[in-house]
Amino acid sequence: xxxxxxxxxxERTNLKSCLRLAGKGDAIMLxxxxxxxxxxxxxxxxxxxxxxDDFQVYVMGPDLDARGISRDSxxxxxxxxxxxxxxxxxxxxxxxxxxx
Amino acid sequence: xxxxxxxxxxERTNLKSCLRLAGKGDAIMLxxxxxxxxxxxxxxxxxxxxxxDDFQVYVMGPDLDARGISRDSxxxxxxxxxxxxxxxxxxxxxxxxxxx
Amino acid sequence: MKxxxxxxxxxxxxxxxxxxxxxxxAAIEKGHQVLRVFFYYDGVNNANKLAEPQSDDRNVxxxxxxxxxxxxxxxxxxxAAALRRGIKEDILADGFRISGLxxxxxxxxxxxxxxxFGD
Amino acid sequence: MKxxxxxxxxxxxxxxxxxxxxxxxAAIEKGHQVLRVFFYYDGVNNANKLAEPQSDDRNVxxxxxxxxxxxxxxxxxxxAAALRRGIKEDILADGFRISGLxxxxxxxxxxxxxxxFGD
Amino acid sequence: xxxxFQGTLETEGVRKNFMFLNRKAPYxxxxxxxxxxxxxxxxxxxxxTAVVFMDDGVYQIKKGQDTSATGMKNFSPTYGIFQMExxxxxxxxxxxxxxxxxxxxxxxxxxxxxxxxxxxxxEVMDAAELQKLMAExxxxxxx
Amino acid sequence: xxxxFQGTLETEGVRKNFMFLNRKAPYxxxxxxxxxxxxxxxxxxxxxTAVVFMDDGVYQIKKGQDTSATGMKNFSPTYGIFQMExxxxxxxxxxxxxxxxxxxxxxxxxxxxxxxxxxxxxEVMDAAELQKLMAExxxxxxx
Numbered sequence: 001x002x003x004x005x006x007x008x009x010x011e012r013t014n015l016k017s018c019l020r021l022a023g024k025g026d027a028i029m030l031x032x033x034x035x036x037x038x039x040x041x042x043x044x045x046x047x048x049x050x051x052x053d054d055f056q057v058y059v060m061g062p063d064l065d066a067r068g069i070s071r072d073s074x075x076x077x078x079x080x081x082x083x084x085x086x087x088x089x090x091x092x093x094x095x096x097x098x099x100x
Numbered sequence: 101x102x103x104x105x106x107x108x109x110x111e112r113t114n115l116k117s118c119l120r121l122a123g124k125g126d127a128i129m130l131x132x133x134x135x136x137x138x139x140x141x142x143x144x145x146x147x148x149x150x151x152x153d154d155f156q157v158y159v160m161g162p163d164l165d166a167r168g169i170s171r172d173s174x175x176x177x178x179x180x181x182x183x184x185x186x187x188x189x190x191x192x193x194x195x196x197x198x199x200x
Numbered sequence: 201m202k203x204x205x206x207x208x209x210x211x212x213x214x215x216x217x218x219x220x221x222x223x224x225x226a227a228i229e230k231g232h233q234v235l236r237v238f239f240y241y242d243g244v245n246n247a248n249k250l251a252e253p254q255s256d257d258r259n260v261x262x263x264x265x266x267x268x269x270x271x272x273x274x275x276x277x278x279x280a281a282a283l284r285r286g287i288k289e290d291i292l293a294d295g296f297r298i299s300g301l302x303x304x305x306x307x308x309x310x311x312x313x314x315x316x317f318g319d
Numbered sequence: 320m321k322x323x324x325x326x327x328x329x330x331x332x333x334x335x336x337x338x339x340x341x342x343x344x345a346a347i348e349k350g351h352q353v354l355r356v357f358f359y360y361d362g363v364n365n366a367n368k369l370a371e372p373q374s375d376d377r378n379v380x381x382x383x384x385x386x387x388x389x390x391x392x393x394x395x396x397x398x399a400a401a402l403r404r405g406i407k408e409d410i411l412a413d414g415f416r417i418s419g420l421x422x423x424x425x426x427x428x429x430x431x432x433x434x435x436f437g438d
Numbered sequence: 439x440x441x442x443f444q445g446t447l448e449t450e451g452v453r454k455n456f457m458f459l460n461r462k463a464p465y466x467x468x469x470x471x472x473x474x475x476x477x478x479x480x481x482x483x484x485x486x487t488a489v490v491f492m493d494d495g496v497y498q499i500k501k502g503q504d505t506s507a508t509g510m511k512n513f514s515p516t517y518g519i520f521q522m523e524x525x526x527x528x529x530x531x532x533x534x535x536x537x538x539x540x541x542x543x544x545x546x547x548x549x550x551x552x553x554x555x556x557x558x559x560x561e562v563m564d565a566a567e568l569q570k571l572m573a574e575x576x577x578x579x580x581x
Numbered sequence: 582x583x584x585x586f587q588g589t590l591e592t593e594g595v596r597k598n599f600m601f602l603n604r605k606a607p608y609x610x611x612x613x614x615x616x617x618x619x620x621x622x623x624x625x626x627x628x629x630t631a632v633v634f635m636d637d638g639v640y641q642i643k644k645g646q647d648t649s650a651t652g653m654k655n656f657s658p659t660y661g662i663f664q665m666e667x668x669x670x671x672x673x674x675x676x677x678x679x680x681x682x683x684x685x686x687x688x689x690x691x692x693x694x695x696x697x698x699x700x701x702x703x704e705v706m707d708a709a710e711l712q713k714l715m716a717e718x719x720x721x722x723x724x
Contacts, residue, residue, distance in 0.1 A: 001572070006436075008606050011606075013111050032334045032608070036640065066651045087345045121715060136494070142550045162508045166505040166507070182226070182507070190313050196315050200208065211403075213468050218508060245405075286371070291410060308628075309628065319467075359581070399472075428447070
């Protein structure tokens with residue numbers, strides 16, 4: 001299963017709900033304001049560093065760029081993809097769940 | 101100063117930011133989905149029970165009613181008001197800040 | 201007392217416009233003067249007169265129109281936000297007018313209280 | 320692969336429609352078939368043809384129209400959500416059509432994948 | 439080609455698992471109300487249906503809603519139709535669709551609620567059980 | 582009476598303290614972009630102005646924004662105008678309005694950011710200092 005999260009982990013609990021309900025090995029795609037969750041050195045970085053052991057975590061490159069977040073600052077093991085990579089993830093997983 | 105909060109404390113951090121920035125003795129008006137913060141026996145009830153020592157806390161009665169939250173279940177010391185009471189609070193305080 | 205209101209969200213999707221309406225009505229009933237209600241961001245969508253909610257639901261736009269008529273309230277829609285979202289004179293509900301963002305700053309300066317409703 | 324898209328938010332106020340557009344474009348470029356894009360909740364506001372964003376910004380509604388024309392994508396606006404918000408034939412952008420919510424359930428049944436974009 | 443645009447998609451004979459995931463409180467935003475319409479329309483397509491209330495979504499089915507003073511529409515009676523659809527699906531031998539109406543236990547408890555607080559009968563599932571149900575879905579719609 | 586509807590409100594000779602409170606991240610929603618227009622228009626009214634970035638609002642002024650691949654408009658250069666307005670207000674002896682451009686320290690640090698990360702010069706205030714500034718305001722606008 002593919003989970004998409006689009007809200008900032010600092011302001012909303014969407015990511016937390018996603019992590020509670022996602023199954024081991026599921027893919028999580030961080031888009032829009034959720035890309036802040038993928039960055040090193042923040043107050044939520046530890047949560048995400050832990051999450052990537054249980055899940056495959058992806059982050060939308062164009063959304064990082066728009067927000068001025070360097071791709072180098074992304075937590076190791078989180079994969080930066082583009083819209084085409086997002087499409088591939090949707091194709092690879094039978095079901096998508098958007099944590100709106 | 102009067103602070104208004106309209107978001108659920110379970111889903112968003114608006115109330116937390118309000119409590120961090122509000123000055124001692126300020127008034128806090130809980131409206132819309134923030135009325136859930138005024139209810140006894142929830143995971144955030146302790147925070148609010150503490151907050152009412154530092155602030156004057158009010159909750160919108162019609163928003164409680166709409167959501168099926170009994171006025172009897174409101175934490176002691178939090179005052180239930182209507183739209184007219186909200187107007188009075190705005191008049192009593194020189195500045196209103198909406199924690200959107 | 202002179203009160204000004206800012207509405208940041210459109211009808212139905214968020215409660216902001218409902219809360220602002222109930223607040224405005226209560227303020228008038230208490231004898232206060234509501235100088236102006238300013239609609240910004242998606243709030244401009246409140247002025248779309250084509251809205252036809254189900255018969256058992258409130259009509260948010262019409263309700264503003266009626267309140268404005270009854271109490272001579274100035275309902276102002278921000279022109280820049282409205283253009284961006286396609287709210288134009290052709291579909292503008294009665295009682296609303298389109299004007300610049302300066303009309304919001306005027307509220308802040310001229311009113312004794314400014315109250316914001318949003319998401 | 321057959322993909323269906325649900326857009327829950329209007330233009331500009333949230334990024335949902337932008338993300339959905341970029342995703343749809345990328346899916347088509349990869350050779351997938353986008354069966355239908357369904358607009359629900361405030362998403363119906365994407366179909367307002369009166370929108371005139373600033374010249375240095377994207378035109379969200381027009382961009383959908385052009386993508387639909389180029390790739391024969393079915394853009395469907397939910398009639399109930401649209402009526403509530405005042406999106407009617409008079410102001411409906413090219414390439415969009417108004418229909419029932421059943422058209423969304425059809426996506427779920429007929430498409431291999433359904434992807435939701437919202438707030 | 440042109441009829442593709444106006445036509446209906448081929449759905450005959452396909453039965454999928456649809457989940458409608460409710461995570462938002464009622465009235466503060468419209469999602470709870472408009473997703474109801476999705477569920478009702480979906481029922482006509484005879485798909486397997488799971489309506490899930492988690493996070494603030496559990497508040498949607500709280501008993502005793504009275505919206506008169508806010509001027510909004512009380513849409514909570516409509517949840518009764520969900521329950522009827524579920525009962526119909528269970529009783530009608532010609533229809534073999536499966537319905538679930540689920541509340542996530544963790545969300546319910548964090549809000550101090552119990553199944554007696556709800557306007558309809560629900561299955562209470564913990565996060566692990568709900569995760570399994572979610573993994574069985576073909577389509578998850580949310581708002 | 583009819584001109585009340587079309588007229589402008591009396592603002593002559595009044596100077597108030599206006600705060601524009603930015604708490605939302607850019608691009609995910611439009612608030613950051615449209616509140617910029619409020620600040621710019623407000624400047625023409627020569628009011629005391631405090632532009633505050635707290636919570637996810639601190640991300641609004643992050644350096645290096647490049648929106649090309651999302652197709653959105655990069656509005657971060659406009660913050661430079663805020664700084665110019667502030668500098669003008671400080672330098673022009675005929676104008677005695679006060680400008681503040683503030684970042685809340687706690688919000689900045691939680692996001693691993695420093696003042697060097699921002700496109701404009703900011704005053705960093707902790708919550709206690711910001712609370713004092715907030716208490717001095719006549720009008721607080723937000724989105």
